[in-house]
Amino acid sequence: MEVLVSLMLVSVGLAGLMKLHAYLNIQADNALIMLSAVNLAESHLETLRADPPLGQGTHTEQHVVHGTTIRVEAVVQGATQPGGISTVAVQASWQDRWHQPQRIILQTQMRFPLH
Secondary structure: OHHHHHHHHHHHHHHHHHHHHHHHHHHHHHHHHHHHHHHHHHHHHHHHHHOOOOOOEEEEEEEEEOOEEEEEEEEEEEOOOOOOEEEEEEEEEEEOOOOOEEEEEEEEEEEOOOO
């Protein structure tokens, strides 16, 4: 009887550890995708700084990272006069494992030369 009780306790403990391991794997995947999305958004923002667009507009691109499609969209507004300040918003969006929409937004202001 004592052996059966001890086996039951060990099996319940192992089941809990297996569930914890699965949860931590999912959270690690979510963190990896989010970090990739932030890196893509920052990279897109730096590209805009290095090669300014001609006036206002929207630019969209998609990347597949670890089986997840990340959509990066940059919106440039403002700068109607030469040397004016533009507002730039870069949004990276994706769906997590449960098909819930996720997104991060980087927003800044830049002085773009108008050509």
